[in-house]
Amino acid sequence: DVKVTQSSRYLVKRTGEKVFLECVQDMDHENMFWYRQDPGLGLRLIYFSYDVKMKEKGDIPEGYSVSREKKERFSLILESASTNQTSMYLCASRTTGGAGYTFGSGTRLTIV
Amino acid sequence: RKEVEQDPGPFNVPEGATVAFNCTYSNSASQSFFWYRQDCRKEPKLLMSVYSSGNEDGRFTAQLNRASQYISLLIRDSKLSDSATYLCVVNSPGTGRRALTFGSGTRLQVQP
Numbered sequence A: 001d002v003k004v005t006q007s008s009r010y011l012v013k014r015t016g017e018k019v020f021l022e023c024v025q026d027m028d029h030e031n032m033f034w035y036r037q038d039p040g041l042g043l044r045l046i047y048f049s050y051d052v053k054m055k056e057k058g059d060i061p062e063g064y065s066v067s068r069e070k071k072e073r074f075s076l077i078l079e080s081a082s083t084n085q086t087s088m089y090l091c092a093s094r095t096t097g098g099a100g101y102t103f104g105s106g107t108r109l110t111i112v
Numbered sequence B: 001r002k003e004v005e006q007d008p009g010p011f012n013v014p015e016g017a018t019v020a021f022n023c024t025y026s027n028s029a030s031q032s033f034f035w036y037r038q039d040c041r042k043e044p045k046l047l048m049s050v051y052s053s054g055n056e057d058g059r060f061t062a063q064l065n066r067a068s069q070y071i072s073l074l075i076r077d078s079k080l081s082d083s084a085t086y087l088c089v090v091n092s093p094g095t096g097r098r099a100l101t102f103g104s105g106t107r108l109q110v111q112p
Helices: none
Strands: A004-006 A010-013 A019-021 A023-025 A031-038 A042-049 A064-070 A073-078 A087-094 A107-111 B004-006 B011-014 B019-025 B033-038 B045-050 B055-057 B060-065 B070-075 B084-091 B100-102 B106-111
Touching (some): A004 A087, A010 A019, A019 A107, A042 A064, B011 B019, B019 B084, B019 B106, B033 B060, B045 B060, B070 B084
Parallel strands (some): A010 A107
Antiparallel strands (some): A019 A073, A023 A073, A031 A087, B033 B084, B055 B060, B060 B070
């Protein structure tokens, strides 16, 4: 089975901090994605990457950046954390033309 | 208008009942369609892909109506373990079809 691993299950950070969320997949998928999930709003795409060093903005990229230096790892960076970035963050990977995503177990991030 | 719209529910049904969910999507260029299941405080998991001719997987039947731009999921003989949120998902043509757009989900509660 494809495995997508997110480094932290729960995280609490302070306003203004730079926050790194890490995601690693073990099945050589080209495409990786970061979503956030909020009640009533569903999953919203922040950024995605279709190859090493390639990145594309999703629907809500403001306040975030990403890094993909290796195929298996996709990092989400909150440049200066704010309370409205408190959310569940979900990483996913997918092979091109594949049936769907495999998600990591999510990181529940709280900004205080 | 949201790209993918679902009735949030909850749908409360007794064990053994048949229940159906509908979902509409706004982008006629969407090509891939899925239903995901999400349990409380867990990541979404792929339930089934949806094909143009309709498809069945055990007690679950998915249908696609391209002309009206809606997707349906039918669950027969509901089990307690079917209680979850069901997410309607379509691919996002604006991302080169790499990324997926999620509905906010329909919550199902199966009662004994």
